[in-house]
Amino acid sequence: MSQFLRPALSALDPYVPGEQPQDKRYIKLNTNENPYPPAPGVMDAITREAVSQLKLYSDPTIAPLKQAIADCYAIKPENVFVTNGSDEALGFAFLAYADGSHPVTIPDISYGFYKVFAQLFQVPPKVIPLREDFSLPVEKFCSAGSMVVFANPNAPTAIALPLSEVERIVAFNPEHVVLVDEAYVDFGGESALSLIDRYPNLLVVRTFSKSRSLAGARIGYAMGNPALIDDLERVRNSFHPYNINRLSMLAGVEAMKDTAYFEDCCQRIMKTRQETAKALIALGFTLTESSTNFLFAAPPGISGKEYYEQLKERGVLVRYFGTERLSPYVRITIGTDEEMAVLLSKTREILKEANP
Amino acid sequence: MSQFLRPALSALDPYVPGEQPQDKRYIKLNTNENPYPPAPGVMDAITREAVSQLKLYSDPTIAPLKQAIADCYAIKPENVFVTNGSDEALGFAFLAYADGSHPVTIPDISYGFYKVFAQLFQVPPKVIPLREDFSLPVEKFCSAGSMVVFANPNAPTAIALPLSEVERIVAFNPEHVVLVDEAYVDFGGESALSLIDRYPNLLVVRTFSKSRSLAGARIGYAMGNPALIDDLERVRNSFHPYNINRLSMLAGVEAMKDTAYFEDCCQRIMKTRQETAKALIALGFTLTESSTNFLFAAPPGISGKEYYEQLKERGVLVRYFGTERLSPYVRITIGTDEEMAVLLSKTREILKEANP
Numbered sequence: 001m002s003q004f005l006r007p008a009l010s011a012l013d014p015y016v017p018g019e020q021p022q023d024k025r026y027i028k029l030n031t032n033e034n035p036y037p038p039a040p041g042v043m044d045a046i047t048r049e050a051v052s053q054l055k056l057y058s059d060p061t062i063a064p065l066k067q068a069i070a071d072c073y074a075i076k077p078e079n080v081f082v083t084n085g086s087d088e089a090l091g092f093a094f095l096a097y098a099d100g101s102h103p104v105t106i107p108d109i110s111y112g113f114y115k116v117f118a119q120l121f122q123v124p125p126k127v128i129p130l131r132e133d134f135s136l137p138v139e140k141f142c143s144a145g146s147m148v149v150f151a152n153p154n155a156p157t158a159i160a161l162p163l164s165e166v167e168r169i170v171a172f173n174p175e176h177v178v179l180v181d182e183a184y185v186d187f188g189g190e191s192a193l194s195l196i197d198r199y200p201n202l203l204v205v206r207t208f209s210k211s212r213s214l215a216g217a218r219i220g221y222a223m224g225n226p227a228l229i230d231d232l233e234r235v236r237n238s239f240h241p242y243n244i245n246r247l248s249m250l251a252g253v254e255a256m257k258d259t260a261y262f263e264d265c266c267q268r269i270m271k272t273r274q275e276t277a278k279a280l281i282a283l284g285f286t287l288t289e290s291s292t293n294f295l296f297a298a299p300p301g302i303s304g305k306e307y308y309e310q311l312k313e314r315g316v317l318v319r320y321f322g323t324e325r326l327s328p329y330v331r332i333t334i335g336t337d338e339e340m341a342v343l344l345s346k347t348r349e350i351l352k353e354a355n356p
Numbered sequence: 357m358s359q360f361l362r363p364a365l366s367a368l369d370p371y372v373p374g375e376q377p378q379d380k381r382y383i384k385l386n387t388n389e390n391p392y393p394p395a396p397g398v399m400d401a402i403t404r405e406a407v408s409q410l411k412l413y414s415d416p417t418i419a420p421l422k423q424a425i426a427d428c429y430a431i432k433p434e435n436v437f438v439t440n441g442s443d444e445a446l447g448f449a450f451l452a453y454a455d456g457s458h459p460v461t462i463p464d465i466s467y468g469f470y471k472v473f474a475q476l477f478q479v480p481p482k483v484i485p486l487r488e489d490f491s492l493p494v495e496k497f498c499s500a501g502s503m504v505v506f507a508n509p510n511a512p513t514a515i516a517l518p519l520s521e522v523e524r525i526v527a528f529n530p531e532h533v534v535l536v537d538e539a540y541v542d543f544g545g546e547s548a549l550s551l552i553d554r555y556p557n558l559l560v561v562r563t564f565s566k567s568r569s570l571a572g573a574r575i576g577y578a579m580g581n582p583a584l585i586d587d588l589e590r591v592r593n594s595f596h597p598y599n600i601n602r603l604s605m606l607a608g609v610e611a612m613k614d615t616a617y618f619e620d621c622c623q624r625i626m627k628t629r630q631e632t633a634k635a636l637i638a639l640g641f642t643l644t645e646s647s648t649n650f651l652f653a654a655p656p657g658i659s660g661k662e663y664y665e666q667l668k669e670r671g672v673l674v675r676y677f678g679t680e681r682l683s684p685y686v687r688i689t690i691g692t693d694e695e696m697a698v699l700l701s702k703t704r705e706i707l708k709e710a711n712p
Binding site: 001002005014020022028029035036038043052053055056057058059060061084085088091095096097099102116126147170176177188201210215216218225227230231235237241242243245247 | 358365396407410411414416417444451453455532572573581583587594595596598601602604610663709
C-alpha cells in the first residue's frame with residue numbers, strides 16, 4: 001500500500017477468489033466452473049480470421065450479444081445490459097444506485113462481493129442475518145428502505161427462494177432497486193425474469209460463467225426495465241464503453257444460441273448433483289437442499305477446515321469459508337461423474353481415518 | 357434514466373466513443389486502431405483447445421501476462437498492473453487516489469475520459485488550459501497540489517512532451533500521484549518508464565490497443581513502484597479479480613513477446629505518417645508535430661466539421677471533436693499506405709469543390 005492511497009480504501013478488505021492453481025494437478029471443485037466445454041459453436045466461431053480482427057475495437061453497443069440474449073429469453077435488447085463478468089454488472093449497479101447516503105441491504109451470508117462493493121464505494125451496508133437454517137428472512141427484506149441485493153439461489157448455501165417470495169421483496173420495495181443475482185438459477189432455481197415488465201425496480205443479474213461454460217470469457221448480464229438498463233449504460237459509458245472484447249462477444253452469441261446443448265449440460269450437472277448428495281448423506285454429511293451447481297456440505301466428525309485440507313492433500317480442491325457460521329461446511333462444485341467418484345472415494349478415506 | 361439513479365449521476369456526461377460502424381463499408385481512420393494484424397503468434401496461440409478451456413476461470417493473478425510485460429521492459433512483475441483496456445486502469449487509479457476531497461489536475465484538451473471519470477467518482481477536476489499552440493504549460497502542472505493525469509503524447513493534439521519536462525512534473529509533485537497516459541508513446545514519444553524506480557509517485561499507463569494491434573482484446577496496463585501497483589491491485593480485487601479473460605491473456609503474451617513484429621509495425625506507421633503529413637501540408641493543411649499514430653489536422657478553407665462530413669460521404673471516417681478550440685481540426689488515424697492514398701485523393705476532391 002502506498003502513502004497516496006485514499007484513506008477510505010486503506011481498510012479495504014478485497015474479495016478473495018477461490019484458489020486457481022495453474023499447474024493443473026488438482027480436481028478443481030472449488031470455483032463452481034462447469035465441467036463441460038462451451039457449446040461447439042463457440043469453438044467454430046473463434047477462427048484465425050476472427051483473431052486477426054482483434055486489431056479493431058469491439059462493438060461498444062454490444063448489439064449482437066444483446067440480441068442473442070434477448071432472443072433466448074423472448075425479451076428486447078433494451079432490456080439487456082452486458083458486462084465483463086457479472087461482478088462488473090454488480091459493481092456498476094452499486095455505482096448507479098448506492099453511495100454514502102444511499103445504503104444497500106444485503107444478507108450476512110451470500111456472495112462475498114456485495115460487502116466488498118459496499119466498502120469500495122463507501123456505501124453503508126444494512127446486513128440482515130440469514131435464519132438458523134440459512135433461509136432468507138423475507139419479511140426483513142420487505143421493509144428494507146434501501147436498495148436490496150441478494151442471490152437466488154444463494155451462495156454458498158445453495159438454497160433457492162421461491163419466485164413468490166422474491167416477488168414479495170420486489171413488490172414491497174417500490175422506491176428502491178431490488179437486484180436479484182441469479183448466477184446459479186439455471187441449475188434448479190425459479191427466475192424472476194418474468195417479473196421485469198411489471199416491476200420497474202427489478203434488476204436480474206446473470207452470468208455465462210456457470211451454466212454457459214464460459215467462466216474464462218468473462219461475460220455477465222443484467223435484465224430489467226429499459227430505464228434501469230439506461231442507467232447502467234450511463235455508468236458503463238462513463239467507465240469503459242468497450243468492456244466486452246471481440247472474442248467473448250462471438251463466444252457469448254454462440255453459447256446463448258445453443259439451447260439444446262445448454263439444457264443438456266444443466267441436466268447432467270443436476271443429475272450428478274443428486275447422486276453425489278445421496279452418497280454424501282449416506283456417509284453422514286449434513287447438506288442443504290441445492291438448486292445450484294454445488295453442494296454446501298458439512299462432514300460428520302471433522303471440521304470443514306480439516307475436510308478441505310485433507311481433500312487438498314489428496315488432490316481435490318473444494319472451497320472452505322473460515323467464518324464462524326460456515327466453519328462446519330465446505331462448498332463442493334459439481335464436476336463430472338468421474339470427478340465426483342474421486343471426491344467420494346477420497347472422502348471415504350478421510351472419514352475412515354478421522355473416525356477409525 | 358430511471359427514478360432510482362443517484363442524483364449525482366443524473367448529470368453525467370458519458371464518453372462518446374468514435375463511430376464503430378459494423379457494416380464495414382468505411383475506411384476507418386477514426387479510432388486510432390492499428391492497420392496491421394496482431395503478431396502471428398497471437399493467431400497461433402488461440403487454438404480450438406484454448407477456446408474449449410474457456411469453461412475455466414482465467415488466472416486472477418494475471419501472472420503470465422505480467423511476466424511477459426516485465427520481460428519486455430526489463431522490470432519486475434511487481435511493477436506491472438493489468439486491466440481490461442487502459443480505461444479500466446485509469447478508472448481504478450481515479451478510485452485509488454481521487455475523491456470528493458482529493459481532486460485531480462488535468463489538461464483542458466486531452467483524452468475525454470479524464471473528465472468523465474472525475475464526474476463519475478465526484479472528483480473535483482482542476483482543469484488547466486493548453487497553450488495557444490496546444491503545448492502543455494508544464495509549470496502549471498508543477499504546482500498542482502493534487503493528483504495529476506495527462507497523456508504523453510497528448511490526444512487529439514498528437515504532441516509529445518520531452519522526458520525532461522515530464523520528469524519536472526513528477527519531481528515537483530512528490531505528495532501526489534502523477535499518472536502519465538502513454539497510449540501513443542510507441543509512435544515516437546519518450547517514455548517515462550525509466551523513472552519509475554526513482555519516483556514512487558509515478559504511474560505510467562499503456563495499452564495494447566494501438567501499437568500492439570489488439571484493440572479488440574481489451575488489454576491495458578500500468579507500470580510503477582510496487583506500492584502503487586499494490587494500491588491498484590486492492591481496487592481490482594475489490595471490483596473484479598478476473599478482469600482479464602483467458603484468450604486476451606494468451607494474445608497479450610504473444611503480442612508482447614514479438615518485439616521484431618511490433619517494431620516493424622510501428623516503423624511502417626511512422627513512415628506512412630510522415631508521408632501523409634507532407635502531402636497534407638502541400639495541400640495547405642495546418643498540422644501539429646505528431647508523435648502518435650494519428651494526425652491532428654486542420655483543412656484549408658473549410659471547417660473541420662465540413663471536412664469530416666465530406667470525407668464520411670466519400671466512405672472515409674475520421675474523428676471530429678465539436679468543441680470550440682478543436683473545431684478547425686480533425687483527427688486522422690494512420691492506416692495503410694493504400695488507405696492514406698484514398699484519404700488524400702478524397703481530400704483533393706473535397707478541397708477542389710470547396711475552393712474552386
